[in-house]
Amino acid sequence: MTKDPYSLSPEEFYERGDSYFLPHISIDCVIFGFHDNQLKVLLLEWKDSLRWSLPGGFILKDEDIDQAATTILLKRTGLEKIHLQQFHTFGDPNRDRKKHGINPPKGSNPKSWLMDRFVTIGYWALVEHSKVTPTPDSFSRSCSWREISEVPELILDHNLIIEKALESLRLQLNDFPVGFNLLPAKFTMPELQSLYETILDEKLDRRNFQKKMLSLGILTRLNERKQGGAHKAPFFYKFDKKKYQRALKQGLSFGI
Amino acid sequence: MTKDPYSLSPEEFYERGDSYFLPHISIDCVIFGFHDNQLKVLLLEWKDSLRWSLPGGFILKDEDIDQAATTILLKRTGLEKIHLQQFHTFGDPNRDRKKHGINPPKGSNPKSWLMDRFVTIGYWALVEHSKVTPTPDSFSRSCSWREISEVPELILDHNLIIEKALESLRLQLNDFPVGFNLLPAKFTMPELQSLYETILDEKLDRRNFQKKMLSLGILTRLNERKQGGAHKAPFFYKFDKKKYQRALKQGLSFGI
Protein backbone atom coordinates (compact mmCIF):
# COMPACT_ATOMS: atom_id res chain seq x y z
CA MET A 1 0.00 0.00 0.00
CA THR A 2 2.93 2.34 0.42
CA LYS A 3 4.39 1.72 -3.01
CA ASP A 4 4.06 4.46 -5.63
CA PRO A 5 0.92 3.39 -7.49
CA TYR A 6 2.38 4.67 -10.76
CA SER A 7 5.33 2.31 -10.56
CA LEU A 8 3.22 -0.85 -10.43
CA SER A 9 3.86 -3.40 -13.14
CA PRO A 10 0.88 -4.17 -15.39
CA GLU A 11 0.39 -7.45 -13.52
CA GLU A 12 0.45 -5.77 -10.11
CA PHE A 13 -1.87 -3.11 -11.45
CA TYR A 14 -4.39 -5.72 -12.60
CA GLU A 15 -4.08 -7.56 -9.33
CA ARG A 16 -4.35 -4.78 -6.80
CA GLY A 17 -4.66 -1.38 -8.47
CA ASP A 18 -7.98 -1.02 -6.68
CA SER A 19 -6.20 -0.59 -3.37
CA TYR A 20 -4.93 2.74 -4.71
CA PHE A 21 -7.54 3.86 -7.24
CA LEU A 22 -11.32 4.29 -7.22
CA PRO A 23 -13.04 1.30 -8.83
CA HIS A 24 -15.45 1.70 -11.75
CA ILE A 25 -14.23 5.22 -12.62
CA SER A 26 -11.64 6.21 -15.18
CA ILE A 27 -10.47 9.29 -17.01
CA ASP A 28 -9.78 9.55 -20.74
CA CYS A 29 -7.98 12.46 -22.34
CA VAL A 30 -8.35 13.71 -25.90
CA ILE A 31 -5.10 15.59 -26.44
CA PHE A 32 -5.28 17.80 -29.52
CA GLY A 33 -2.28 19.08 -31.44
CA PHE A 34 -1.87 20.98 -34.71
CA HIS A 35 0.89 20.22 -37.18
CA ASP A 36 1.32 20.49 -40.96
CA ASN A 37 -2.06 22.20 -41.11
CA GLN A 38 -3.72 19.16 -39.60
CA LEU A 39 -5.54 18.60 -36.35
CA LYS A 40 -4.15 15.56 -34.53
CA VAL A 41 -4.85 13.53 -31.41
CA LEU A 42 -2.46 11.56 -29.27
CA LEU A 43 -3.12 7.81 -29.28
CA LEU A 44 -1.66 4.77 -27.56
CA GLU A 45 -0.89 1.50 -29.30
CA TRP A 46 -1.28 -1.44 -26.96
CA LYS A 47 1.49 -3.93 -26.33
CA ASP A 48 -0.53 -6.73 -27.91
CA SER A 49 -0.21 -4.38 -30.92
CA LEU A 50 -3.75 -4.94 -32.15
CA ARG A 51 -5.56 -2.24 -30.26
CA TRP A 52 -5.48 1.53 -30.01
CA SER A 53 -6.83 3.72 -27.27
CA LEU A 54 -6.92 7.22 -25.87
CA PRO A 55 -4.49 8.09 -23.10
CA GLY A 56 -6.33 7.41 -19.88
CA GLY A 57 -5.95 6.56 -16.26
CA PHE A 58 -7.57 6.30 -12.89
CA ILE A 59 -8.27 8.42 -9.84
CA LEU A 60 -6.40 7.92 -6.59
CA LYS A 61 -8.80 7.35 -3.71
CA ASP A 62 -7.99 10.75 -2.28
CA GLU A 63 -7.26 12.65 -5.48
CA ASP A 64 -9.21 15.37 -7.25
CA ILE A 65 -10.42 14.29 -10.69
CA ASP A 66 -8.94 17.34 -12.43
CA GLN A 67 -5.63 16.53 -10.77
CA ALA A 68 -5.84 12.96 -12.00
CA ALA A 69 -6.41 14.23 -15.55
CA THR A 70 -3.47 16.62 -15.20
CA THR A 71 -1.24 13.72 -14.19
CA ILE A 72 -2.30 11.70 -17.23
CA LEU A 73 -1.51 14.63 -19.52
CA LEU A 74 1.87 15.17 -17.87
CA LYS A 75 2.87 11.50 -18.14
CA ARG A 76 1.93 11.22 -21.83
CA THR A 77 3.28 14.56 -23.03
CA GLY A 78 5.71 15.92 -20.45
CA LEU A 79 3.62 19.10 -20.30
CA GLU A 80 2.44 20.93 -17.19
CA LYS A 81 0.19 23.93 -16.66
CA ILE A 82 -2.02 23.09 -19.61
CA HIS A 83 -5.73 23.80 -19.33
CA LEU A 84 -7.76 20.59 -19.31
CA GLN A 85 -11.43 20.88 -20.16
CA GLN A 86 -13.79 18.31 -18.74
CA PHE A 87 -16.49 17.87 -21.37
CA HIS A 88 -18.60 14.76 -20.75
CA THR A 89 -18.92 11.65 -18.63
CA PHE A 90 -19.60 8.41 -20.46
CA GLY A 91 -21.70 5.86 -18.63
CA ASP A 92 -22.89 3.20 -21.02
CA PRO A 93 -23.21 0.00 -18.95
CA ASN A 94 -21.33 -1.85 -21.71
CA ARG A 95 -18.15 0.13 -21.06
CA ASP A 96 -16.57 -3.08 -19.86
CA ARG A 97 -13.45 -4.75 -21.21
CA LYS A 98 -14.94 -8.23 -20.83
CA LYS A 99 -17.92 -7.29 -22.97
CA HIS A 100 -15.55 -5.93 -25.63
CA GLY A 101 -13.45 -9.06 -25.74
CA ILE A 102 -10.42 -7.48 -24.10
CA ASN A 103 -8.55 -9.96 -21.93
CA PRO A 104 -6.09 -9.24 -19.13
CA PRO A 105 -2.41 -10.03 -19.84
CA LYS A 106 -1.54 -13.72 -19.59
CA GLY A 107 -0.99 -14.77 -16.02
CA SER A 108 -2.86 -11.89 -14.42
CA ASN A 109 -6.12 -12.13 -12.55
CA PRO A 110 -9.09 -12.56 -14.93
CA LYS A 111 -11.39 -11.24 -12.21
CA SER A 112 -9.44 -8.03 -11.94
CA TRP A 113 -11.15 -4.78 -10.94
CA LEU A 114 -10.01 -3.52 -14.35
CA MET A 115 -12.32 -5.98 -16.11
CA ASP A 116 -15.42 -4.42 -14.48
CA ARG A 117 -17.72 -1.86 -15.94
CA PHE A 118 -16.23 1.66 -15.93
CA VAL A 119 -17.75 5.11 -16.06
CA THR A 120 -15.21 7.42 -17.68
CA ILE A 121 -14.80 11.17 -17.40
CA GLY A 122 -13.68 12.81 -20.65
CA TYR A 123 -11.22 15.71 -20.78
CA TRP A 124 -9.66 17.46 -23.71
CA ALA A 125 -6.50 19.56 -23.87
CA LEU A 126 -4.94 21.74 -26.55
CA VAL A 127 -1.18 21.46 -26.66
CA GLU A 128 1.61 22.83 -28.77
CA HIS A 129 2.59 19.93 -30.99
CA SER A 130 6.32 20.67 -30.98
CA LYS A 131 6.53 20.72 -27.19
CA VAL A 132 5.10 17.25 -26.70
CA THR A 133 7.21 14.20 -25.98
CA PRO A 134 4.77 11.35 -26.69
CA THR A 135 5.35 8.74 -24.01
CA PRO A 136 3.59 5.35 -23.84
CA ASP A 137 2.29 3.97 -20.55
CA SER A 138 3.15 0.53 -19.19
CA PHE A 139 0.36 -1.13 -21.18
CA SER A 140 1.38 0.43 -24.47
CA ARG A 141 4.23 0.03 -26.85
CA SER A 142 3.89 3.39 -28.53
CA CYS A 143 2.31 6.78 -28.17
CA SER A 144 1.90 8.90 -31.26
CA TRP A 145 -0.04 11.60 -33.08
CA ARG A 146 -2.76 10.64 -35.52
CA GLU A 147 -4.60 12.92 -37.85
CA ILE A 148 -8.17 13.42 -36.63
CA SER A 149 -9.70 12.10 -39.85
CA GLU A 150 -7.48 9.03 -39.82
CA VAL A 151 -8.07 7.73 -36.32
CA PRO A 152 -8.29 3.92 -36.39
CA GLU A 153 -10.92 1.90 -34.56
CA LEU A 154 -10.27 2.37 -30.84
CA ILE A 155 -11.23 0.27 -27.83
CA LEU A 156 -14.60 0.62 -26.10
CA ASP A 157 -16.29 3.89 -27.01
CA HIS A 158 -13.09 5.90 -27.48
CA ASN A 159 -14.04 6.91 -31.02
CA LEU A 160 -17.26 8.39 -29.68
CA ILE A 161 -15.29 10.18 -26.98
CA ILE A 162 -13.15 11.89 -29.62
CA GLU A 163 -16.26 12.94 -31.55
CA LYS A 164 -17.80 14.47 -28.44
CA ALA A 165 -14.54 16.20 -27.54
CA LEU A 166 -14.36 17.80 -30.97
CA GLU A 167 -17.96 18.94 -30.67
CA SER A 168 -17.22 20.49 -27.29
CA LEU A 169 -14.05 22.13 -28.63
CA ARG A 170 -16.00 23.73 -31.49
CA LEU A 171 -18.53 25.19 -29.08
CA GLN A 172 -15.77 26.53 -26.83
CA LEU A 173 -14.01 28.07 -29.78
CA ASN A 174 -16.95 30.45 -30.12
CA ASP A 175 -16.70 31.57 -26.51
CA PHE A 176 -12.96 31.69 -25.94
CA PRO A 177 -9.90 31.98 -28.16
CA VAL A 178 -8.77 28.51 -27.13
CA GLY A 179 -7.22 27.80 -30.50
CA PHE A 180 -4.13 29.81 -29.69
CA ASN A 181 -2.98 27.07 -27.32
CA LEU A 182 -2.36 24.85 -30.32
CA LEU A 183 0.10 27.23 -31.97
CA PRO A 184 3.67 28.12 -31.11
CA ALA A 185 4.31 31.51 -29.49
CA LYS A 186 4.97 33.09 -32.90
CA PHE A 187 2.51 32.35 -35.69
CA THR A 188 1.25 33.92 -38.90
CA MET A 189 -2.28 34.92 -39.76
CA PRO A 190 -2.61 32.20 -42.45
CA GLU A 191 -1.54 29.63 -39.86
CA LEU A 192 -4.13 30.86 -37.39
CA GLN A 193 -6.81 30.84 -40.06
CA SER A 194 -5.88 27.35 -41.15
CA LEU A 195 -6.22 26.22 -37.54
CA TYR A 196 -9.71 27.67 -37.26
CA GLU A 197 -10.70 26.20 -40.60
CA THR A 198 -9.48 22.78 -39.55
CA ILE A 199 -11.29 22.77 -36.22
CA LEU A 200 -14.52 24.19 -37.60
CA ASP A 201 -14.21 22.16 -40.80
CA GLU A 202 -15.20 25.07 -43.04
CA LYS A 203 -13.50 27.62 -45.26
CA LEU A 204 -13.29 31.18 -43.98
CA ASP A 205 -12.77 34.44 -45.86
CA ARG A 206 -9.15 35.46 -45.41
CA ARG A 207 -9.80 39.21 -45.15
CA ASN A 208 -12.77 39.02 -42.83
CA PHE A 209 -10.97 36.54 -40.64
CA GLN A 210 -7.99 38.83 -40.23
CA LYS A 211 -10.24 41.80 -39.50
CA LYS A 212 -12.13 39.86 -36.84
CA MET A 213 -8.99 38.51 -35.18
CA LEU A 214 -7.28 41.88 -35.06
CA SER A 215 -10.45 43.58 -33.79
CA LEU A 216 -10.37 41.32 -30.72
CA GLY A 217 -7.35 43.31 -29.64
CA ILE A 218 -5.55 40.29 -28.25
CA LEU A 219 -2.80 39.96 -30.86
CA THR A 220 0.46 41.80 -31.24
CA ARG A 221 2.10 41.98 -34.64
CA LEU A 222 5.85 41.46 -34.54
CA ASN A 223 8.32 43.32 -36.75
CA GLU A 224 9.24 40.06 -38.35
CA ARG A 225 8.01 38.06 -41.29
CA LYS A 226 7.96 34.34 -41.86
CA GLN A 227 10.56 33.68 -44.56
CA GLY A 228 10.93 30.65 -46.75
CA GLY A 229 7.46 30.39 -48.23
CA ALA A 230 7.14 30.58 -52.00
CA HIS A 231 5.35 33.94 -51.93
CA LYS A 232 4.91 37.15 -50.02
CA ALA A 233 6.19 36.70 -46.48
CA PRO A 234 3.45 37.06 -43.85
CA PHE A 235 3.97 38.83 -40.52
CA PHE A 236 4.39 36.93 -37.31
CA TYR A 237 1.91 37.61 -34.52
CA LYS A 238 1.88 36.67 -30.88
CA PHE A 239 -1.03 36.13 -28.55
CA ASP A 240 -0.94 38.87 -25.92
CA LYS A 241 -2.12 37.52 -22.57
CA LYS A 242 -2.36 40.93 -20.91
CA LYS A 243 -4.50 42.31 -23.71
CA TYR A 244 -6.57 39.16 -23.53
CA GLN A 245 -7.28 39.62 -19.82
CA ARG A 246 -8.33 43.20 -20.50
CA ALA A 247 -10.53 42.15 -23.41
CA LEU A 248 -12.22 39.44 -21.34
CA LYS A 249 -13.42 42.03 -18.83
CA GLN A 250 -15.16 43.93 -21.62
CA GLY A 251 -16.99 40.78 -22.63
CA LEU A 252 -15.78 40.08 -26.12
CA SER A 253 -17.39 37.78 -28.63
CA PHE A 254 -14.93 35.35 -30.12
CA GLY A 255 -17.31 33.82 -32.58
CA ILE A 256 -16.14 33.40 -36.14
CA MET B 1 -29.84 -9.50 -4.13
CA THR B 2 -33.11 -10.16 -5.90
CA LYS B 3 -35.04 -7.52 -3.96
CA ASP B 4 -35.99 -4.30 -5.76
CA PRO B 5 -33.12 -1.98 -4.82
CA TYR B 6 -35.48 0.98 -4.70
CA SER B 7 -37.61 -0.59 -1.98
CA LEU B 8 -34.74 -0.94 0.51
CA SER B 9 -35.20 0.77 3.85
CA PRO B 10 -32.63 3.47 4.67
CA GLU B 11 -30.89 1.05 7.04
CA GLU B 12 -30.73 -1.72 4.43
CA PHE B 13 -29.53 0.83 1.92
CA TYR B 14 -26.67 1.92 4.15
CA GLU B 15 -25.82 -1.67 4.93
CA ARG B 16 -25.81 -3.26 1.49
CA GLY B 17 -26.78 -0.75 -1.17
CA ASP B 18 -23.39 -1.41 -2.71
CA SER B 19 -24.50 -4.87 -3.79
CA TYR B 20 -26.87 -3.13 -6.24
CA PHE B 21 -25.22 0.20 -7.00
CA LEU B 22 -21.79 1.33 -8.19
CA PRO B 23 -19.69 2.53 -5.26
CA HIS B 24 -18.11 6.01 -5.22
CA ILE B 25 -20.39 7.35 -7.97
CA SER B 26 -23.61 9.28 -7.56
CA ILE B 27 -25.91 11.45 -9.63
CA ASP B 28 -27.37 14.79 -8.58
CA CYS B 29 -30.19 16.53 -10.42
CA VAL B 30 -30.89 20.24 -10.56
CA ILE B 31 -34.57 20.34 -11.48
CA PHE B 32 -35.63 23.81 -12.61
CA GLY B 33 -39.18 25.10 -12.61
CA PHE B 34 -40.73 28.52 -13.27
CA HIS B 35 -43.62 29.87 -11.22
CA ASP B 36 -44.86 33.34 -10.19
CA ASN B 37 -42.17 34.82 -12.46
CA GLN B 38 -39.47 33.12 -10.44
CA LEU B 39 -36.96 30.44 -11.29
CA LYS B 40 -37.08 27.61 -8.77
CA VAL B 41 -35.24 24.37 -7.98
CA LEU B 42 -36.53 21.24 -6.33
CA LEU B 43 -34.88 20.49 -2.97
CA LEU B 44 -35.11 17.74 -0.39
CA GLU B 45 -35.29 18.33 3.35
CA TRP B 46 -33.66 15.52 5.28
CA LYS B 47 -35.46 13.57 7.94
CA ASP B 48 -33.13 14.90 10.63
CA SER B 49 -34.66 18.19 9.45
CA LEU B 50 -31.42 20.17 9.62
CA ARG B 51 -30.06 19.56 6.17
CA TRP B 52 -31.13 20.27 2.62
CA SER B 53 -29.88 18.61 -0.54
CA LEU B 54 -30.46 18.20 -4.25
CA PRO B 55 -32.44 15.19 -5.43
CA GLY B 56 -29.89 12.52 -6.16
CA GLY B 57 -29.27 8.85 -6.40
CA PHE B 58 -27.01 6.07 -7.55
CA ILE B 59 -26.31 3.95 -10.60
CA LEU B 60 -27.27 0.29 -10.75
CA LYS B 61 -24.30 -1.88 -11.59
CA ASP B 62 -25.68 -2.57 -15.05
CA GLU B 63 -27.54 0.69 -15.66
CA ASP B 64 -26.80 3.55 -18.04
CA ILE B 65 -26.04 6.81 -16.22
CA ASP B 66 -28.62 8.78 -18.23
CA GLN B 67 -31.18 6.15 -17.32
CA ALA B 68 -30.26 6.46 -13.65
CA ALA B 69 -30.79 10.22 -13.85
CA THR B 70 -34.14 9.69 -15.58
CA THR B 71 -35.24 7.43 -12.75
CA ILE B 72 -34.31 10.05 -10.15
CA LEU B 73 -36.31 12.69 -12.01
CA LEU B 74 -39.31 10.38 -12.32
CA LYS B 75 -39.29 9.45 -8.64
CA ARG B 76 -39.07 13.06 -7.42
CA THR B 77 -41.48 14.65 -9.89
CA GLY B 78 -43.64 11.92 -11.44
CA LEU B 79 -42.50 13.15 -14.87
CA GLU B 80 -41.27 11.02 -17.76
CA LYS B 81 -39.86 11.89 -21.17
CA ILE B 82 -38.15 15.02 -19.94
CA HIS B 83 -34.78 15.94 -21.43
CA LEU B 84 -31.99 15.66 -18.87
CA GLN B 85 -28.80 17.52 -19.62
CA GLN B 86 -25.58 16.21 -18.16
CA PHE B 87 -23.45 19.29 -17.46
CA HIS B 88 -20.48 18.49 -15.21
CA THR B 89 -18.93 15.83 -13.02
CA PHE B 90 -17.78 16.91 -9.58
CA GLY B 91 -14.75 15.14 -8.21
CA ASP B 92 -13.37 17.01 -5.23
CA PRO B 93 -11.80 14.36 -2.95
CA ASN B 94 -13.62 15.96 0.00
CA ARG B 95 -17.02 15.00 -1.41
CA ASP B 96 -17.40 12.64 1.51
CA ARG B 97 -20.17 12.63 4.12
CA LYS B 98 -17.75 11.81 6.93
CA LYS B 99 -15.63 14.86 6.14
CA HIS B 100 -18.75 17.03 6.17
CA GLY B 101 -19.94 15.79 9.55
CA ILE B 102 -22.86 13.83 8.15
CA ASN B 103 -23.51 10.64 10.15
CA PRO B 104 -25.44 7.57 9.09
CA PRO B 105 -28.81 7.03 10.80
CA LYS B 106 -28.62 5.63 14.35
CA GLY B 107 -28.11 1.89 14.31
CA SER B 108 -26.80 1.65 10.77
CA ASN B 109 -23.30 0.74 9.79
CA PRO B 110 -20.86 3.64 10.31
CA LYS B 111 -18.50 2.07 7.77
CA SER B 112 -21.18 2.11 5.10
CA TRP B 113 -20.23 2.46 1.42
CA LEU B 114 -22.34 5.65 1.54
CA MET B 115 -19.84 7.26 3.89
CA ASP B 116 -17.05 6.98 1.32
CA ARG B 117 -15.84 9.60 -1.06
CA PHE B 118 -18.21 10.09 -4.03
CA VAL B 119 -17.73 11.49 -7.50
CA THR B 120 -21.08 12.89 -8.64
CA ILE B 121 -22.42 13.46 -12.12
CA GLY B 122 -24.58 16.58 -12.42
CA TYR B 123 -27.70 16.76 -14.59
CA TRP B 124 -30.25 19.50 -14.99
CA ALA B 125 -33.82 19.32 -16.24
CA LEU B 126 -36.42 21.94 -17.12
CA VAL B 127 -39.91 20.95 -16.08
CA GLU B 128 -43.34 22.51 -16.09
CA HIS B 129 -43.92 23.59 -12.52
CA SER B 130 -47.61 22.74 -12.45
CA LYS B 131 -47.07 19.18 -13.65
CA VAL B 132 -44.67 18.24 -10.87
CA THR B 133 -45.69 16.23 -7.83
CA PRO B 134 -42.74 16.82 -5.47
CA THR B 135 -42.06 13.52 -3.75
CA PRO B 136 -39.44 13.00 -1.01
CA ASP B 137 -37.19 9.94 -1.00
CA SER B 138 -36.80 7.58 1.93
CA PHE B 139 -34.13 9.78 3.53
CA SER B 140 -36.17 12.95 3.33
CA ARG B 141 -39.24 14.30 4.99
CA SER B 142 -40.14 16.80 2.33
CA CYS B 143 -39.51 17.74 -1.26
CA SER B 144 -40.31 21.26 -2.34
CA TRP B 145 -39.58 24.14 -4.68
CA ARG B 146 -37.24 26.92 -3.60
CA GLU B 147 -36.61 30.16 -5.39
CA ILE B 148 -33.15 30.10 -6.95
CA SER B 149 -31.98 33.19 -5.03
CA GLU B 150 -33.23 31.79 -1.73
CA VAL B 151 -31.62 28.36 -1.74
CA PRO B 152 -30.39 27.53 1.78
CA GLU B 153 -27.00 26.04 2.56
CA LEU B 154 -26.98 22.54 1.09
CA ILE B 155 -24.93 19.45 1.93
CA LEU B 156 -21.51 18.85 0.41
CA ASP B 157 -20.98 21.00 -2.70
CA HIS B 158 -24.63 21.06 -3.79
CA ASN B 159 -24.73 24.86 -3.81
CA LEU B 160 -21.83 24.85 -6.25
CA ILE B 161 -23.62 22.25 -8.35
CA ILE B 162 -26.64 24.55 -8.70
CA GLU B 163 -24.39 27.44 -9.71
CA LYS B 164 -22.72 25.35 -12.40
CA ALA B 165 -26.08 24.07 -13.63
CA LEU B 166 -27.37 27.61 -14.02
CA GLU B 167 -24.24 28.59 -15.90
CA SER B 168 -24.68 25.64 -18.24
CA LEU B 169 -28.38 26.45 -18.70
CA ARG B 170 -27.56 30.02 -19.71
CA LEU B 171 -25.11 28.82 -22.32
CA GLN B 172 -27.61 26.32 -23.71
CA LEU B 173 -30.28 28.99 -23.87
CA ASN B 174 -28.24 30.67 -26.58
CA ASP B 175 -28.06 27.52 -28.66
CA PHE B 176 -31.51 26.01 -28.17
CA PRO B 177 -34.90 27.36 -27.13
CA VAL B 178 -34.80 25.22 -23.99
CA GLY B 179 -36.75 27.77 -22.00
CA PHE B 180 -40.03 26.66 -23.48
CA ASN B 181 -39.89 23.47 -21.43
CA LEU B 182 -40.46 25.54 -18.30
CA LEU B 183 -43.76 27.00 -19.48
CA PRO B 184 -47.21 25.45 -19.83
CA ALA B 185 -48.43 24.63 -23.33
CA LYS B 186 -50.16 28.01 -23.61
CA PHE B 187 -48.22 31.09 -22.56
CA THR B 188 -48.09 34.80 -23.30
CA MET B 189 -45.21 36.81 -24.71
CA PRO B 190 -44.68 38.72 -21.43
CA GLU B 191 -44.47 35.39 -19.60
CA LEU B 192 -41.88 34.09 -22.06
CA GLN B 193 -39.88 37.29 -21.77
CA SER B 194 -40.00 37.18 -18.00
CA LEU B 195 -38.65 33.64 -18.13
CA TYR B 196 -35.72 34.68 -20.30
CA GLU B 197 -35.03 37.69 -18.11
CA THR B 198 -35.03 35.54 -15.01
CA ILE B 199 -32.68 32.91 -16.41
CA LEU B 200 -30.30 35.41 -17.97
CA ASP B 201 -30.65 37.82 -15.05
CA GLU B 202 -30.99 40.89 -17.27
CA LYS B 203 -33.74 43.14 -18.59
CA LEU B 204 -34.66 42.78 -22.26
CA ASP B 205 -36.42 45.18 -24.60
CA ARG B 206 -40.03 44.06 -24.91
CA ARG B 207 -40.42 44.92 -28.60
CA ASN B 208 -37.12 43.51 -29.78
CA PHE B 209 -37.68 40.38 -27.75
CA GLN B 210 -41.05 39.75 -29.38
CA LYS B 211 -39.63 40.40 -32.84
CA LYS B 212 -36.77 37.96 -32.25
CA MET B 213 -39.01 35.24 -30.85
CA LEU B 214 -41.53 35.49 -33.66
CA SER B 215 -38.77 35.59 -36.28
CA LEU B 216 -37.60 32.16 -35.11
CA GLY B 217 -40.78 30.83 -36.66
CA ILE B 218 -41.36 28.29 -33.91
CA LEU B 219 -44.37 29.91 -32.22
CA THR B 220 -48.03 29.84 -33.13
CA ARG B 221 -50.30 32.60 -31.91
CA LEU B 222 -53.68 31.37 -30.67
CA ASN B 223 -56.94 33.22 -31.23
CA GLU B 224 -57.23 33.67 -27.51
CA ARG B 225 -56.08 36.25 -25.01
CA LYS B 226 -55.12 35.87 -21.38
CA GLN B 227 -57.91 37.53 -19.40
CA GLY B 228 -57.82 38.69 -15.82
CA GLY B 229 -54.80 40.96 -15.89
CA ALA B 230 -55.29 44.60 -14.95
CA HIS B 231 -54.51 45.84 -18.44
CA LYS B 232 -54.63 44.99 -22.11
CA ALA B 233 -55.00 41.22 -22.51
CA PRO B 234 -52.01 39.60 -24.25
CA PHE B 235 -52.34 36.81 -26.79
CA PHE B 236 -51.56 33.23 -25.93
CA TYR B 237 -48.86 31.47 -27.93
CA LYS B 238 -47.84 27.87 -28.17
CA PHE B 239 -44.49 26.34 -29.00
CA ASP B 240 -44.81 24.53 -32.33
CA LYS B 241 -42.67 21.41 -32.36
CA LYS B 242 -43.06 20.77 -36.09
CA LYS B 243 -42.01 24.30 -36.95
CA TYR B 244 -39.12 23.90 -34.51
CA GLN B 245 -37.88 20.76 -36.25
CA ARG B 246 -38.02 22.55 -39.58
CA ALA B 247 -36.23 25.59 -38.15
CA LEU B 248 -33.47 23.42 -36.67
CA LYS B 249 -32.59 22.07 -40.09
CA GLN B 250 -32.04 25.59 -41.33
CA GLY B 251 -29.64 26.26 -38.50
CA LEU B 252 -31.25 29.01 -36.49
CA SER B 253 -29.62 31.22 -33.91
CA PHE B 254 -31.58 31.37 -30.69
CA GLY B 255 -29.35 33.92 -29.02
CA ILE B 256 -31.04 36.85 -27.30
Add this chain to the structure above:
DNA sequence: TTATCATTGTGTAAGATTAACACAATAAAA
Protein backbone atom coordinates in the same frame (compact mmCIF):
# COMPACT_ATOMS: atom_id res chain seq x y z
C1' DT C 1 17.54 40.57 -65.30
C1' DT C 2 12.78 40.67 -65.82
C1' DA C 3 8.16 38.86 -66.04
C1' DT C 4 5.04 35.75 -63.80
C1' DC C 5 2.40 33.94 -60.16
C1' DA C 6 0.44 32.82 -55.87
C1' DT C 7 -0.03 34.92 -51.73
C1' DT C 8 -0.32 38.80 -48.32
C1' DG C 9 -1.92 43.51 -46.61
C1' DT C 10 -5.46 46.79 -46.67
C1' DG C 11 -9.85 48.79 -47.86
C1' DT C 12 -14.79 49.62 -49.32
C1' DA C 13 -19.65 48.90 -50.19
C1' DA C 14 -23.92 46.21 -49.76
C1' DG C 15 -26.63 43.43 -46.86
C1' DA C 16 -28.24 41.72 -42.53
C1' DT C 17 -28.83 42.04 -37.75
C1' DT C 18 -29.35 44.47 -33.46
C1' DA C 19 -30.54 48.33 -30.53
C1' DA C 20 -33.17 52.37 -29.49
C1' DC C 21 -37.26 54.50 -29.52
C1' DA C 22 -42.72 56.21 -30.89
C1' DC C 23 -47.47 55.67 -30.85
C1' DA C 24 -52.05 53.72 -31.12
C1' DA C 25 -55.14 50.04 -29.01
C1' DT C 26 -57.02 47.87 -24.98
C1' DA C 27 -58.78 46.04 -20.38
C1' DA C 28 -59.50 47.06 -15.84
C1' DA C 29 -59.74 50.39 -12.19
C1' DA C 30 -60.67 55.05 -10.60
Add this chain to the structure above:
DNA sequence: TTTTATTGTGTTAATCTTACACAATGATAA
Protein backbone atom coordinates in the same frame (compact mmCIF):
# COMPACT_ATOMS: atom_id res chain seq x y z
C1' DT D 1 -66.20 58.33 -18.61
C1' DT D 2 -61.51 59.07 -17.66
C1' DT D 3 -57.21 57.34 -16.20
C1' DT D 4 -53.53 54.08 -16.17
C1' DA D 5 -50.45 50.51 -17.19
C1' DT D 6 -49.78 47.35 -20.50
C1' DT D 7 -49.85 45.20 -25.23
C1' DG D 8 -49.33 45.23 -30.51
C1' DT D 9 -46.91 47.09 -34.19
C1' DG D 10 -44.05 49.73 -36.34
C1' DT D 11 -39.54 52.93 -37.89
C1' DT D 12 -34.85 54.50 -37.79
C1' DA D 13 -30.06 54.55 -36.63
C1' DA D 14 -26.14 51.99 -35.39
C1' DT D 15 -23.51 47.98 -35.65
C1' DC D 16 -21.87 43.82 -37.42
C1' DT D 17 -21.27 40.55 -41.28
C1' DT D 18 -20.47 39.32 -45.95
C1' DA D 19 -18.71 39.86 -50.46
C1' DC D 20 -15.45 41.49 -53.19
C1' DA D 21 -11.17 44.80 -55.39
C1' DC D 22 -6.57 45.96 -55.85
C1' DA D 23 -1.82 47.00 -54.81
C1' DA D 24 2.50 44.99 -52.66
C1' DT D 25 5.68 41.23 -52.15
C1' DG D 26 8.99 37.30 -52.61
C1' DA D 27 10.22 33.28 -54.93
C1' DT D 28 10.23 31.07 -59.39
C1' DA D 29 10.37 30.75 -64.32
C1' DA D 30 11.67 32.74 -68.61
